[in-house]
Each structure stands twice: as structure tokens, then as C-alpha cells.
Amino acid sequence: MIGWTKGFTAEEGRVNKMGLEGERQLEQYLIEQFEWFHRYPELSYEEVETTAKIRELLTEAGIEILPYPLATGLVAVVRGTGKAPDGSRKTLALRCDIDALPIVEEAEIPYVSESRGKMHACGHDLHITAGIGAALLLKERSEELCGTIKFIFQPGEEDARGAMKILETDVMDDVERIWGFHADPTNEVGVIGIREGYVTAAVDRFGIRVKGIGCHGAHPDDGIDPIPVAAAIIQGLHTIVGRNVNAFHPALLSVTKVQAGTTWNVIPGEAELEGTVRTMDREDRVLYERRVRETVEGIAAAYGAEAEITWIDSAPATYNDGKMAQLCGKVAQSQGMRTVPEEMSLGGDDFSYYMEEETMGRQIPGCYLKVGTGVGHPIHHPAFCVQKRVILPAAELLAKVLEEDLKQ
Numbered sequence: 040m041i042g043w044t045k046g047f048t049a050e051e052g053r054v055n056k057m058g059l060e061g062e063r064q065l066e067q068y069l070i071e072q073f074e075w076f077h078r079y080p081e082l083s084y085e086e087v088e089t090t091a092k093i094r095e096l097l098t099e100a101g102i103e104i105l106p107y108p109l110a111t112g113l114v115a116v117v118r119g120t121g122k123a124p125d126g127s128r129k130t131l132a133l134r135c136d137i138d139a140l141p142i143v144e145e146a147e148i149p150y151v152s153e154s155r156g157k158m159h160a161c162g163h164d165l166h167i168t169a170g171i172g173a174a175l176l177l178k179e180r181s182e183e184l185c186g187t188i189k190f191i192f193q194p195g196e197e198d199a200r201g202a203m204k205i206l207e208t209d210v211m212d213d214v215e216r217i218w219g220f221h222a223d224p225t226n227e228v229g230v231i232g233i234r235e236g237y238v239t240a241a242v243d244r245f246g247i248r249v250k251g252i253g254c255h256g257a258h259p260d261d262g263i264d265p266i267p268v269a270a271a272i273i274q275g276l277h278t279i280v281g282r283n284v285n286a287f288h289p290a291l292l293s294v295t296k297v298q299a300g301t302t303w304n305v306i307p308g309e310a311e312l313e314g315t316v317r318t319m320d321r322e323d324r325v326l327y328e329r330r331v332r333e334t335v336e337g338i339a340a341a342y343g344a345e346a347e348i349t350w351i352d353s354a355p356a357t358y359n360d361g362k363m364a365q366l367c368g369k370v371a372q373s374q375g376m377r378t379v380p381e382e383m384s385l386g387g388d389d390f391s392y393y394m395e396e397e398t399m400g401r402q403i404p405g406c407y408l409k410v411g412t413g414v415g416h417p418i419h420h421p422a423f424c425v426q427k428r429v430i431l432p433a434a435e436l437l438a439k440v441l442e443e444d445l446k447q
């Protein structure tokens with residue numbers, strides 16, 4: 040992991056723009072920034088101080104910030120002056136998400152969140168710091184860098200649509216490939232999870248309002264009870280994955296909210312359900328929406344009730360490009376890291392919007408890797424904690440992956 044970042048090697052006597060000499064100083068610097076970001080977490084679209092701090096640190100290092108009118112988040116750019124072996128000069132991007140979660144932190148660390156009820160429980164403080172570290176390293180090596188790297192510090196990932204704020208700008212117009220990464224507390228520091236193909240799921244959300252006719256609890260024959268209708272709908276929805284989706288395709292549906300009634304002797308007029316559908320395959324996503332609608336409407340009609348469905352589609356599935364995944368694996372191993380197959384997740388990440396044809400008008404190859412942060416509490420847990428010794432190796436890995444990818 041150590042050695043390639045000659046801009047930071049004290050023995051060579053080089054000092055970068057920030058006055059940092061050598062890797063230990065860079066590591067110390069990044070850890071200090073990480074602790075600051077962890078101490079002052081901000082929720083989705085409220086990342087004002089976070090953005091100001093990122094801007095300050097990058098500007099201090101002489102790194103250019105693109106003048107986009109973003110309320111929060113920013114895009115920085117490092118322009119290399121080298122040329123790839125084939126003479127080309129590409130532009131690549133690295134996405135780092137920056138928002139925190141509404142969680143009361145329980146981790147016992149000296150740099151615990153000072154904003155009670157807000158916490159970097161998804162490791163986005165690591166994403167920010169490793170992204171800054173990679174930018175500093177590549178800035179130092181810009182003479183050898185065969186193209187341009189855009190560093191996207193993205194707001195609102197936890198809202199699953201923050202990427203769309205960035206995509207309102209023209210930042211991706213000249214980007215050929217995009218990289219993303221996530222903290223992974225299921226692996227030790229030094230372990231990188233990587234996989235070709237699908238890694239995170241498409242995230243859809245639904246709401247169902249069952250409309251019956253309310254009446255006395257003793258006279259259900261006077262009305263249409265929405266509660267057994269809702270119960271039948273829940274049963275029906277759960278058969279879609281087993282009866283309609285190819286058994287080799289990862290997919291699921293969860294009903295996560297059921298609400299009806301106010302008391303024991305009144306049959307309510309309405310019942311409300313909410314839930315989520317997760318799919319990897321594009322066709323399964325379409326199939327699911329169709330079958331949910333048919334199932335809900337059919338069951339409601341069978342009971343003489345009506346049902347209203349709202350369908351909200353969020354991030355599509357993330358598909359890792361094969362060549363990029365292989366390159367990442369090679370670079371990680373050359374950095375002394377161990378690679379393991381990345382766990383597929385039916386969780387989502389709006390990173391996928393950057394690659395999607397529907398949002399971009401063209402398909403942009405991308406790769407989303409998992410950086411082991413030390414085995415511990417899962418992400419979104421109040422005691423989730425990133426081991427700080429991962430910060431420098433993560434920054435070095437990202438910088439090296441980007442540098443090598445420019446040569447491809």
C-alpha cells in the first residue's frame with residue numbers, strides 16, 4: 040500500500056501545496072479531517088458546513104472546484120497533463136456521497152457526533168475523506184496523470200435521489216466511466232469487495248389505499264370491511280416473488296406499514312399499506328409493478344372494495360462493468376490488499392443514476408466497490424464505527440484505480 044505516492048514521500052524531499060511531507064503526515068491530516076466530518080454530520084440536502092469544509096480543504100490544496108450552482112455538494116477536478124499509451128485523454132469521475140443519518144450516535148469514540156440525533160452511520164465521512172485524499176494524491180501526480188478526474192461530492196444519497204441534483208448540471212457530459220465505493224463493516228481493513236454485474240438493487244416504493252365502507256363492528260354486512268381486503272392483498276403480494284419471478288433472479292417485496300381503524304367496535308372505511316420492491320433485473324422491475332397493480336386491483340374488486348396504488352421508483356440497480364471490476368481487483372492486489380467477492384445487496388444506492396441510460400441518455404460504465412472498514416456493527420447502526428487506519432489505504436487505492444483506468 041505504501042510507496043507509489045511519491046509526492047508524499049519525505050525521502051524525496053517533495054512537499055505538496057498543503058505542506059504535507061510523506062505518507063504519515065498525509066494520513067494524520069486525513070484522520071483529522073475525518074474526525075471533523077464525523078463530529079459535525081449533516082442530513083440530506085443540509086450539507087452546508089460539510090460542503091464548505093470540503094471546498095476549503097480542496098482549495099487549500101490548489102484543486103479546482105467547478106462553478107456549479109449546487110445548494111450542497113460540489114464537483115472538483117484534477118487535470119492531468121500526461122497522455123495514455125494510445126494517446127487518448129479521457130475524463131473519469133469518482134462519486135463520494137456526503138450526507139449523514141437521523142440517528143442518535145452510540146459509538147464510544149472521542150470524536151462522537153456533536154449534533155445530537157445526527158450521525159455518520161453509513162460511513163459517508165470516510166467517503167468524503169478518502170475522496171479528498173485521492174484528489175490530493177492525484178493532484179501531486181498530475182504530470183503523469185493521463186486525463187481528467189472529476190470528484191463528485193454528492194448530497195442526499197440517503198434520500199436515494201441526491202444524484203439527480205448533480206445530474207442537473209452538465210458534469211457527466213464528458214465522463215466516460217464512473218467509480219463509486221462504500222464503507223463495508225463486514226470486512227477487515229485491507230479487504231476489498233468487488234464483483235462484476237449487479238451489486239445493488241433497484242428500489243421501488245408503493246402505497247396502497249383500500250377503500251371500503253365503514254360500519255358498526257357488529258354489522259359488517261352493512262359495509263365493506265377493508266381489513267380482510269388488506270390482509271388478502273398482503274398474502275397475494277407475497278406470492279409474486281415465488282410464482283412470477285424467475286427463481287434464479289434476486290428480488291423481494293416487503294409490506295412495511297399497515298394502518299387501519301381507530302377503535303374496537305368500529306369497522307373503518309379505509310386501510311393503508313406501504314412497502315418496497317427490490318429487483319436486480321430490469322424486466323423483473325417492470326413485471327413487479329404490473330403484478331402488484333393486478334394483484335391489488337383484482338383482490339379489492341373480488342371483495343367489492345376499491346384500491347388506489349401509488350408507485351414511486353427510486354434508484355435503478357447498480358451494474359458493475361466487468362473490465363472495471365477486474366482492473367480494480369488487480370490494483371487492489373498490487374496495493375497489498377485482499378479482494379473478496381462483493382456481497383450482492385437488495386439495498387440500493389443512487390450511484391446507479393450516473394450510469395443509467397434513462398437518466399443519462401447513454402449508458403455510462405461504472406463500478407462500485409466495497410472497502411472493508413473493520414468488522415463491527417452494520418451500517419445505519421447507532422454504534423457503527425469506521426476504523427481510521429482504513430482512510431489512507433482507501434485514498435491510495437482510489438487514486439491508483441483512477442490513474443490506471445485513465446490508461447485503459
Ligand code: NI
Pocket residue numbers: 161162163196221
Ligand atoms: Ni451509504
